[in-house]
Structure formats: structure tokens, C-alpha cells
Amino acid sequence: MREPGERFGQQREVLGSLGGNPSYLENERVPACPSCAVTMEFVAHLEEGMTYETSMNLGGQLGYVLVCRPCRRGAFLTG
Ligand SMILES: [Zn+2]
Numbered sequence: 001m002r003e004p005g006e007r008f009g010q011q012r013e014v015l016g017s018l019g020g021n022p023s024y025l026e027n028e029r030v031p032a033c034p035s036c037a038v039t040m041e042f043v044a045h046l047e048e049g050m051t052y053e054t055s056m057n058l059g060g061q062l063g064y065v066l067v068c069r070p071c072r073r074g075a076f077l078t079g
Pocket residue numbers: 033034035036037038068069070071072073
């Protein structure tokens with residue numbers, strides 16, 4: 001297991017990603033939609049940022065944005 005700083009890099013100008021598949025997120029942690037109970041769809045990674053003054057506080061972890069499009073519900077988790 002690498003440290004977050006090694007996993008996410010310090011030199012990139014764009015942090016996070018849109019679409020694709022979630023990194024480091026175990027399938028059993030992907031939430032079900034609270035309305036229809038279908039497994040939610042991954043849409044984006046969020047990363048903290050490179051400087052203390054401007055970065056989000058995700059506890060040193062990646063943030064995951066998930067949605068259920070039919071129900072227009074969203075979820076956010078870190079890991
Ligand atoms: Zn739903």
C-alpha cells in the first residue's frame with residue numbers, strides 16, 4: 001500500500017478524474033441508491049489538492065462521486 005502522496009502525484013495540474021472506473025474502491029463499498037436500491041454509478045474522483053491553503057480536506061484519501069441517474073440521487077464517499 002503506497003502513501004496517498006505517491007498514489008496521486010504532486011506534479012500534475014489537474015487533480016481527480018471524470019468517468020472511467022473508481023480506483024482503490026472495493027466493489028462492496030459502492031453504495032446502493034437509497035431510492036431504488038440499484039448500485040450507484042461512479043462518475044468522478046476528487047483529490048485534495050497540492051497546497052494546504054486551497055485544498056479540500058478528504059483526510060488524505062480519494063473522494064468518490066457516485067450517482068443514480070434515474071432517481072437523480074448522489075453519494076460521496078472517501079477511501
Ligand atoms: Zn435510484
